[in-house]
Amino acid sequence: MAxxxxxxxxxxxxxxxILHTKHGDVHTPAFMPVGTxxxxxxxxxxxxxxxxAEILLGNTYHLMLRxxxxxxxxxxxxxKFMNWEKPILTDSGGFQVMSLTGLRKLKEEGVTFRxxxxxKKFFLSPEESxxxxxxxxxxxxxxxxxxxxxxxxxxxxxxxxQMSMRWARRSRDAxxxxxxxxxxxxxxxxxxxxxxxxxxxxxxxxxxxxxAIGGLxxxxxxxxMFEVLDYAPMSLPDDKPRYLMGVGRPDDIVGAVLRGxxxxxxxxxxxxxxxxxxxxxxxxxxxxxxxxxxxxxxxEEGCDCPLCKNYTRAYIHHLQKCNEILAVMLLTWHNIRxxxxxxxxxxxxxxxxxxxxxxxQFYADQAKGDIEEI
Amino acid sequence: MAxxxxxxxxxxxxxxxILHTKHGDVHTPAFMPVGTxxxxxxxxxxxxxxxxAEILLGNTYHLMLRxxxxxxxxxxxxxKFMNWEKPILTDSGGFQVMSLTGLRKLKEEGVTFRxxxxxKKFFLSPEESxxxxxxxxxxxxxxxxxxxxxxxxxxxxxxxxQMSMRWARRSRDAxxxxxxxxxxxxxxxxxxxxxxxxxxxxxxxxxxxxxAIGGLxxxxxxxxMFEVLDYAPMSLPDDKPRYLMGVGRPDDIVGAVLRGxxxxxxxxxxxxxxxxxxxxxxxxxxxxxxxxxxxxxxxEEGCDCPLCKNYTRAYIHHLQKCNEILAVMLLTWHNIRxxxxxxxxxxxxxxxxxxxxxxxQFYADQAKGDIEEI
Numbered sequence: 001m002a003x004x005x006x007x008x009x010x011x012x013x014x015x016x017x018i019l020h021t022k023h024g025d026v027h028t029p030a031f032m033p034v035g036t037x038x039x040x041x042x043x044x045x046x047x048x049x050x051x052x053a054e055i056l057l058g059n060t061y062h063l064m065l066r067x068x069x070x071x072x073x074x075x076x077x078x079x080k081f082m083n084w085e086k087p088i089l090t091d092s093g094g095f096q097v098m099s100l101t102g103l104r105k106l107k108e109e110g111v112t113f114r115x116x117x118x119x120k121k122f123f124l125s126p127e128e129s130x131x132x133x134x135x136x137x138x139x140x141x142x143x144x145x146x147x148x149x150x151x152x153x154x155x156x157x158x159x160x161x162q163m164s165m166r167w168a169r170r171s172r173d174a175x176x177x178x179x180x181x182x183x184x185x186x187x188x189x190x191x192x193x194x195x196x197x198x199x200x201x202x203x204x205x206x207x208x209x210x211x212a213i214g215g216l217x218x219x220x221x222x223x224x225m226f227e228v229l230d231y232a233p234m235s236l237p238d239d240k241p242r243y244l245m246g247v248g249r250p251d252d253i254v255g256a257v258l259r260g261x262x263x264x265x266x267x268x269x270x271x272x273x274x275x276x277x278x279x280x281x282x283x284x285x286x287x288x289x290x291x292x293x294x295x296x297x298x299x300e301e302g303c304d305c306p307l308c309k310n311y312t313r314a315y316i317h318h319l320q321k322c323n324e325i326l327a328v329m330l331l332t333w334h335n336i337r338x339x340x341x342x343x344x345x346x347x348x349x350x351x352x353x354x355x356x357x358x359x360x361q362f363y364a365d366q367a368k369g370d371i372e373e374i
Numbered sequence: 375m376a377x378x379x380x381x382x383x384x385x386x387x388x389x390x391x392i393l394h395t396k397h398g399d400v401h402t403p404a405f406m407p408v409g410t411x412x413x414x415x416x417x418x419x420x421x422x423x424x425x426x427a428e429i430l431l432g433n434t435y436h437l438m439l440r441x442x443x444x445x446x447x448x449x450x451x452x453x454k455f456m457n458w459e460k461p462i463l464t465d466s467g468g469f470q471v472m473s474l475t476g477l478r479k480l481k482e483e484g485v486t487f488r489x490x491x492x493x494k495k496f497f498l499s500p501e502e503s504x505x506x507x508x509x510x511x512x513x514x515x516x517x518x519x520x521x522x523x524x525x526x527x528x529x530x531x532x533x534x535x536q537m538s539m540r541w542a543r544r545s546r547d548a549x550x551x552x553x554x555x556x557x558x559x560x561x562x563x564x565x566x567x568x569x570x571x572x573x574x575x576x577x578x579x580x581x582x583x584x585x586a587i588g589g590l591x592x593x594x595x596x597x598x599m600f601e602v603l604d605y606a607p608m609s610l611p612d613d614k615p616r617y618l619m620g621v622g623r624p625d626d627i628v629g630a631v632l633r634g635x636x637x638x639x640x641x642x643x644x645x646x647x648x649x650x651x652x653x654x655x656x657x658x659x660x661x662x663x664x665x666x667x668x669x670x671x672x673x674e675e676g677c678d679c680p681l682c683k684n685y686t687r688a689y690i691h692h693l694q695k696c697n698e699i700l701a702v703m704l705l706t707w708h709n710i711r712x713x714x715x716x717x718x719x720x721x722x723x724x725x726x727x728x729x730x731x732x733x734x735q736f737y738a739d740q741a742k743g744d745i746e747e748i
Contacts, residue, residue, distance in 0.1 A: 042699040067692040075688055083684040310457040318441040325416040
């Protein structure tokens with residue numbers, strides 16, 4: 001296969017693995033920071049690498065609008081353009097396009113839409129999405145699909161999933177195989193087990209390098225999401241990476257890893273970094289809160305990121321009050337580092353046969369923390 | 375003296391020197407990036423140090439409002455608070471306060487003003503400014519003065535200068551001497567030679583660790599400024615550092631170094647970094663300009679900053695178009711590095727007896743450059 005996935009160890013449904021790509025290895029379970037427009041917002045790429053991140057997610061929708069896939073290709077591909085030499089996964093553009101309510105028209109052939117930036121008309125089909133992701137030089141290309149909205153009736157979910165499966169076939173056919181590059185299919189089916197199973201069967205019949213679980217984290221809540229994750233990953237191939245798209249909060253990730261998921265992406269650590277919110281071992285903190293004004297402590301005792309090593313909560317609070325860019329830079333760095341420490345902790349716990357103890361400690365810490373609602 | 379200044383070499387009026395402080399040495403001619411609110415905007419302090427900057431300027435006005443001098447003192451001083459272990463110079467707060475037209479009331483005793491942030495009332499006098507700068511743990515404290523507006527009549531300039539000299543006396547008296555810390559007087563007198571001379575005499579009679587030239591770069595234009603700099607620095611002590619406040623563009627700095635100035639500060643490199651403008655050997659560039667859209671070249675050939683080493687103009691143009699914070703981070707870094715390279719070039723040229731050739735090359739490069747108006 002074009003992408004090699006090794007499973008090193010299993011504990012229950014949980015797996016420790018390595019995904020080998022042309023641009024390097026990804027140790028799983030893995031979290032991918034999001035680099036929407038060819039940059040992880042407010043981070044130098046070398047700083048992203050320093051957090052331990054081994055793979056980034058790029059957004060096809062944003063990059064096809066600005067600067068355009070042709071320009072990125074001309075500049076040597078997305079890795080070179082954005083100075084990130086490690087692996088990159090790109091989404092298909094579908095998720096963003098489908099959410100352009102009123103600006104897009106969906107047909108079997110593909111989606112016609114208008115750019116949110118300047119109103120320019122674009123067309124996205126499975127074939128177009130493959131072409132764009134190829135030009136971007138993405139290590140992991142995602143099939144174009146429709147992320148079924150929640151809630152959906154059984155009939156809506158079925159119809160949407162079945163179109164996505166036809167698009168998966170067209171995506172696979174249009175994808176150009178290369179060593180160290182691969183394509184992932186995306187399971188849909190909303191919260192209906194038989195639709196999830198049907199989707200998995202169809203994807204397996206096509207054959208992919210990895211399998212994503214789509215259509216979750218779209219408003220159904222953690223309980224419902226975990227209900228689906230109790231069965232959905234199990235219908236996907238056991239020897240391929242499983243990727244839960246757009247998830248999530250730290251406890252979402254831990255719960256999904258326990259249910260057999262290997263890969264994650266989410267804007268939460270980066271977006272929260274731009275709104276004064278920090279993830280810590282003891283829950284979330286909003287550094288704008290007045291109680292941090294004179295607090296000489298680090299944001300999170302024991303964290304090795306530059307924010308926690310070199311600054312007080314009082315300083316970050318001050319930067320935030322003054323709307324200083326450095327607050328965003330440091331909080332984003334901390335949050336990405338927090339997520340990477342969490343993934344590293346999970347990987348080590350699997351390796352050391354201490355996954356249960358790790359998770360108990362994780363939940364206890366989060367619960368006893370001085371948790372503020374994000 | 376509390377601050378030791380060594381002059382290593384002279385060429386004409388130009389000097390090569392080292393200013394020794396408690397927090398390290400400053401090689402002159404030196405440019406100080408501005409860290410208004412306890413951060414050089416969009417820069418990690420380790421990155422500021424990596425540009426070659428050996429000293430920062432902090433703003434007393436901004437820091438007294440937020441987070442307040444008492445808090446900074448409680449946190450161990452400004453160096454520790456902002457994680458900058460090298461020297462810091464603080465201004466007196468006077469310049470910002472005086473520009474709060476309508477919000478401030480100036481008397482012999484001091485200035486009463488309202489914060490631009492929340493309208494809270496403050497009082498700033500020479501004694502208060504000294505107290506605040508002491509609490510900030512500033513290595514170089516500036517006297518409180520009135521920056522005489524331009525244009526001013528002879529009488530206005532005289533009256534303003536004479537009050538500034540009485541305030542200089544009070545500042546010196548209130549300043550607490552410590553090893554490795556010092557206080558600079560500020561010459562005023564607008565564009566009138568005899569007032570500049572009178573101001574210099576009064577400052578010398580008081581005795582300072584260094585002498586600033588104030589009241590320039592306030593709208594008089596480069597020609598007029600250079601006219602004043604033809605004589606103003608010469609009336610200040612020959613064995614102490616001379617600091618031209620708030621200057622300037624690269625060619626302002628070169629012209630002032632040739633006229634005997636040792637130290638500079640300006641928001642230009644940092645502010646320009648936030649508005650897509652870059653300084654280069656061949657003049658200023660606005661990276662927003664459409665002609666950079668597909669340009670695979672570095673911003674400035676030969677520059678060793680991360681922007682020029684790792685990215686194309688096309689990428690920075692793209693980031694700028696998307697309002698990405700990384701554009702600000704990289705452009706600010708480049709601009710500060712450009713200023714530091716300029717200062718380093720000047721210092722090496724003095725050391726190597728090639729100052730004239732250096733300046734000829736500098737003017738020729740700037741003139742032949744693809745200059746865009748900033």
